Amino acid sequence: MKRILVTGASRGIGRAIAIRLATAGATLLIHGRDRTALAETRRMVEEKGADALEVLYDLEDPAQISTMAEAIGTQPLDVLVHNAGTAVVKPFEKVSLEEWCATFAVNVTAPFLLTQKLASGMLPGSSIVNVLSIAAKTGFPGWSAYCTSKFALEGFSQSLREELRPRGIRVMNIYPGATATEIWNTAEGDWPRDKMMSADEVAQAVRFALSRPAEVAIENLTLTNTAGAL
Ligand SMILES: NC(=O)c1ccc[n+]([C@@H]2O[C@H](COP(=O)([O-])OP(=O)(O)OC[C@H]3O[C@@H](n4cnc5c(N)ncnc54)[C@H](OP(=O)(O)O)[C@@H]3O)[C@@H](O)[C@H]2O)c1
Structure with a gap:
């Protein structure tokens, strides 16, 4: 039985990943803060034949992260998806x-x-899957806080990969380009949603990477919009 944690699974890319990884026999630990939205993710995951458990904690607060880890318990995770993000x-x-x-x-x-x-x-x-961004490799005007955070996550995930390699744990980084989700709602500027990828495209890439044999690691996977960075 697979035990999978997806952070930020209440909407957008995280929800799409949870649904794509939901198969009979799997248990999805779906994380977020929005109780109503998470209940909807849960319904969609269960529809795929998986079990789902809602995990509601604010990741801005280290104390809540400790409580979250305790609530998840000592039964090992097969997949840990760091997807939650803010811009x-x-x-x-x-x-x-x-x-x-x-x-x-x-x-x-x-x-x-x-x-x-x-x-x-x-x-x-x-x-371990890290959802980074093309903004982990390139700076964009107006995105200083976001780009700096994703560059930092890039450094952490590369170091983590080497520390976990001897233990046979894969660390896989996904770098999506612009994807049509609610993260754009508060972004200053006009953004062409019709040219963006769907969250499900990113989720399918994550599922593909995870479906490779354990001795194969797709370590870095970039999905760009055909139209460019938008
Ligand atoms: N959309 C894009 O164009 C794009 C491109 C490249 C990379 N990404 C990355 O993809 C990931 C998902 O983004 P998205 O586009 O799906 O964004 P989204 O629709 O805004 O979803 C963000 C998710 O993160 C959770 N989250 C945000 N702040 C949180 C907090 N303080 N505590 C707990 N959960 C929190 C939200 O849950 P609640 O609101 O329920 O707490 C939500 O589930 C992010 O890491 C983002 O940087 C997105």
């Missing part, structure tokens, strides 16, 4: 310290703390 999109002069720190808390510190607490029990053949 502040505005010129760097307008980014407040609070927004900067909140971006780092969710996008960098939460994956670090959760991995620290959950990876120790993971067995050879299990996998």
Whole structure:
């Protein structure tokens, strides 16, 4: 039986990943803060024949991350998907310290703390998936806090990969381009949603990477929009 945790599964890419990884016999631990939205993800996961457990914690708060890890328990995870993320999109002069720190808390510190607490029990053949972004490799105007956080997550995930390699745990990084989700709702500017990928495209890539034999690691997978970075 597979035990899979997906953070930020209440909507967008995380929900799509949870649904794509939901198969009979699997247990999906679906994380988020929005209880109603998570209940909808749960319904969709169960429709695929998997079991689902809702995990409601705020990743901005390290104390809640500790409680979350305790609630998840000591039964090892087969797959840990760090997907939850937040974006502040505005010129760097307008980014407040609070927004900067909140971006780092969710996008960098939460994956670090959760991995620290959950990876120790993971067995050879299990996998950690980091949802990064093309913004982990390239800077974009207006995206300073987001890009810096994703560059930082890139550094953490590359180091983590090498630390976990001797234990036979795969660390796989996914770099999506613009994807039509609610993360764009508060971004300053006009964004062409019709040119963006669907969340399900990203989820299918994650499922493909995870479906390779344990001795094969798709370590870095970039999905770009044909139209470019938008
Ligand atoms: N959309 C894109 O164009 C794109 C491109 C490249 C990479 N990505 C990355 O893909 C991941 C998913 O993004 P998305 O586009 O699906 O965004 P989204 O629709 O805004 O979903 C974000 C998810 O993260 C969760 N989340 C945010 N802040 C949280 C917090 N403080 N505590 C707990 N959960 C929190 C949200 O859950 P609740 O609101 O329920 O808490 C939600 O489930 C992110 O890491 C993002 O950086 C997105």
